Amino acid sequence: MIRTTHLPLIVTLLTFVLAYALCASQYPSMFSLRVIANLLTDNAFLGIVAVGMTFVILSGGIDLSVGSVIAFTGVFLAVILRDSSIHPLFAFGLVLIITTAFGAAMGATIHYLEMPAFIVTLAGMFLARGAAYVLSTDSVPITHEFYDMLQSVYWKTASGGRFRLIGGVMILTFIVGALVAHRTRFGQNVYALGGDASTSRLMGVPVASTTVGIYAISGGLAGLSGIVFSLYTSAGYSLATVGVELDAIAAVVIGGTLLTGGYGFVAGTFFGILIMGLIQTYIVFDGSLSSWWTKIVIGGLLFAFILLQKGLTWASTARKKAATGFNTPS
Amino acid sequence: MTDDGNPTLEAPTPEAPMLEAPMLEAKGISKFFPGTIALDDVELTLHRGEIHALLGENGAGKSTLIKCLTGVYRRDGGEIMLDGEAVDPLSTHHSQTLGIGTVYQEVNLLPNLTVAENLYLGRQPMRGPFVARRAMNAAARISLKSFGIDIDPTQPLSAFSVAIQQVVAIARAVELSGKVLILDEPTASLDREEVELLFSVIRQLTSRGIAIVFITHFIDQVFEICDRATILRNGQVVGTRQLKDVSQKDIVSLMLGRQLEARVRAPKSNVVGKTLLEIDGLRKTGMLEAFSLKLREREVVGLAGLLGSGRTETANLIFGAVRADHGAMKLRGHEIRINNPRNAVAHGFALCPEDRKTEGIVGDLSVRDNIILALQARQGWMRPIPRRKVEEIAQHYVRTLDIRLANLDMPVRLLSGGNQQKAILARWLATDPDFLILDEPTRGIDIGAHAEIIALINRLREDGMALLVASSEMEELVAYATRVIVMRDRRQVGELTGDEITSNNIIHAIAAEPMVEPAS
Incomplete structure (x- = not known):
């Protein structure tokens, strides 16, 4: 049975399958494990941060700081590994604590000062980017044998594709994210907040701790994404990942989550990421297209999904008016 | 009693x-x-x-x-x-x-969650760290069955009618x-x-x-x-x-209530003027049944009825704030059409709405600007009223209506309720209307301002204006109305004139009982 709430997810899935089929029909070599493996590796950092963004948008908020937090994390790791002898794992733990606390602080500001998330996380965006500049304005390379070790972990397929560790981290993040969003009390509270914050309060949802938790998750996952990004590029650079927050928002919306909150699925975001990655891969395969075409296609897709969501809202109000019988067939 | x-x-x-x-x-x-x-x-x-x-x-x-x-x-x-x-x-x-649980008219549940999720939000049955969805859905189904509705609790709440949503809200409140x-x-x-x-x-x-x-x-x-x-x-x-x-x-x-009656009862002159406005069969589905009224100059017609009886709707339909399905209007014998408030203002109508906070005053604008608003709107924005004239008009009404303020530049929201009401009245009086509709003119203002508004209504009538006043305060209607139309269930159910206008008769008409004492 197909429900209206599941429809955007299904449309996202069909879009992906259709797009992939089109790509593969034109370039049969795109239909290979190698391409899929690269898709996961290249989009790992974006996928991880998009999971956090899904929670934020489900609750009716927005987090503009994540791109800057990723850059900060990279620079922080690069500088601390260059200037001290602490183990990278310890540095990872440290940076995750910092970014989670940073997100929690933004959540607390949004809740207790009753400020719009847009403006609070905009301030967070400048703060994090500024902090990265303070640490270093240059690109700092990361050379550490532990990094080399992590980067060499992969599972090689018969066709020569390499599923790397960071792709696995992303998939794990999606699985855990989906479980938290759909199967825990916290997840239900996130949906409740996105439905209506004041009603949620009346129904006894702990609005304060939920809001703080949501932005802490987003901040923490931005930190994790920064770690993954530093593994991906072996460097920390304060000018990196500018605008990634907008890519993450796009992936979430293309994944079928309603920007006003309350409706959507973590799995949808996964396919949103894959669709965006697929467009880029196609352009690489084509070779003659400008990479700006990625932006145009994503823009078009976003617009189409916004129209779809509006259409579904209309359809469900019309259905509500029609439903007057008490013995609704179940 | x-x-x-x-x-x-x-x-x-x-x-x-x-x-x-x-x-x-x-x-x-x-x-x-x-x-x-x-x-x-x-x-x-x-x-x-x-x-x-x-x-x-x-x-x-x-x-x-x-x-x-x-x-x-x-x-x-x-x-x-x-x-x-x-x-x-x-x-x-x-x-x-x-x-103590509460269920409001607007259902305070979350339309984006399923019925079961709404019922058990915050107290879901758990299995380890996870919500036991199957158990929750089964429990929701049993619970709702005990309230006499058999629905699929895994559907989103928004899929159901308001009545079903109410029952879900009640079930949640009762269980909680x-x-x-x-x-x-x-x-x-x-x-x-x-x-x-x-x-x-x-x-x-x-x-x-x-x-x-x-x-x-x-x-x-x-x-x-x-x-x-x-x-x-x-x-x-x-x-x-x-x-x-x-x-x-x-x-x-x-x-x-009816204690005030004796105090404010004053002799009313029965001199009424020529017929000004004839309303014939004004109605709108779901808002008002056919409403007819012949209104003369120097007349105050009261609209009585309980909350929700159609008083405000009548006022809005006459003024064109809501467009009527049917109905004809004649102004001084000539057929007119009123499709929106602009038409109404052009024909010399004015309306002071019931909820002055949301429909009347513009809180942050100055008292002067609020008073001049309707007149300027009628003139059209292309022809600004000269500054000196604005000042003159505002001063005039502040004086005649006795609006108490520090200066004309203060934002109108800082005035007391009674003075805000007078500022809105001033706005419409500035357009020099022939026909003034007042919807609950004394709501939320203190007793002193009450008496002033009543006196003002009487004065406007003596100056030759026709007024239609919707009010839930019977003593007031008795004090100033020359005729009272009684509304019930969005319908005209009676009309009282002259000496018939007493609180008792209005109550009888509203309660729709024969005018005999019930056996005690």
Whole structure:
């Protein structure tokens, strides 16, 4: 049975399958494990941060700081590994604590000062980017044998594709994210907040701790994404990942989550990421297209999904008016 | 209708409620807001398994009392005994856990969650760290079945009608709280069939021993389902009645009151002028049944009726604020069409709306700008009124209406309620209307300003204006109206003229009972 709430997810899935089929029909070599493996590796950092963004948008908020937090994390790791002898794992733990606390602080500001998330996380965006500049304005390379070790972990397929560790981290993040969003009390509270914050309060949802938790998750996952990004590029650079927050928002919306909150699925975001990655891969395969075409296609897709969501809202109000019988067939 | 002697003591009811301690006993509840006493020593007693109506016109204090009981407001005095224990609700959620649940007209549930998720939000059955969805859905289905509705609880709440959503809200409130259930205007947006469903659910709850407070402005429904009623007026309890002992008329007269009548009754000149406006069969589906009226100059026609009887709707339809389905209007014998307020203003109409905060004043604009607004709108924005003229007009009305202010530049929201009302009046008087519609002109203003507004209405009439005044204050209508049209259920049900205009007759007409005393 197909429900209206599941429809955007299904449309996202069909879009992906259709797009992939089109790509593969034109370039049969795109239909290979190698391409899929690269898709996961290249989009790992974006996928991880998009999971956090899904929670934020489900609750009716927005987090503009994540791109800057990723850059900060990279620079922080690069500088601390260059200037001290602490183990990278310890540095990872440290940076995750910092970014989670940073997100929690933004959540607390949004809740207790009753400020719009847009403006609070905009301030967070400048703060994090500024902090990265303070640490270093240059690109700092990361050379550490532990990094080399992590980067060499992969599972090689018969066709020569390499599923790397960071792709696995992303998939794990999606699985855990989906479980938290759909199967825990916290997840239900996130949906409740996105439905209506004041009603949620009346129904006894702990609005304060939920809001703080949501932005802490987003901040923490931005930190994790920064770690993954530093593994991906072996460097920390304060000018990196500018605008990634907008890519993450796009992936979430293309994944079928309603920007006003309350409706959507973590799995949808996964396919949103894959669709965006697929467009880029196609352009690489084509070779003659400008990479700006990625932006145009994503823009078009976003617009189409916004129209779809509006259409579904209309359809469900019309259905509500029609439903007057008490013995609704179940 | 005497307050001494309690009929329940003489006639013991079969369930003998006196033997048990009441479920809820609120004594001496008081609540003050700056400048007003919202609740003055209010008492409310609810027995187990009782359906208790809480009645009163707008501003009588019903919602303030509910908010004090459910912890939205902190009360300033009095005590609340729930099930024999003193309680002090600090928040809505706290009052829910104490045992007082509330269901509002606009269903306070989340349309994006499923029915089961709504029922169990915050208290889901768990399996380890995860919500046990299957168990939750099964429990929801059983729970809703016990309320007489059989629906699929895994569907989103928004897929169901308002009545079903109400029942889900009730089920949640009962399971969460289970002692007192407050229903605030639950039937306002339901049709007859849905009301039946809701009532069967409510009746069934009484057998569980839950005390129910039922707030509504439908008097028929009160008599249909409630056992007792407490009536509030101006923040005070004017009576608690066993409903089987009283008539609708008794209740209505308690709600509206009639002590003021003798004081403000003044001789009215019966000199009326030429016919100004003829309204024939004005109606709109769902808002107003065919409404006809012949209005002459130097005449004040009152519109009487309870809340929701169609008073405001009539005013809005005549003024074109809402477009009518049918109806013809003649102004001084010439056919006119009014499709929007602009047309109405062009024909010399003016309307002071009921809710001045949202429909009337522009709070942050200066008093001067607020007064000049309608006149400027009629002139058109391309022809600004000269600054000196603006100043002159504003000064003139501030003087004649006695609007008290520091200076004309102060934002109008800083004025008191009565002075705001006068500023809106000034706005419309500045357009020099022939026909002025006032919707609840004295709502929310103090007694002194009250008398001034009444005097002003009389003065405008003597100056030759025709007025239509919708009001729930009967004494006022008696004071200034030359004719009173009585509304009920969005329909004209009677007209009183001359000496017929008394509070008593208006009450009779509203309650729609033959004008004989009920057997006592």
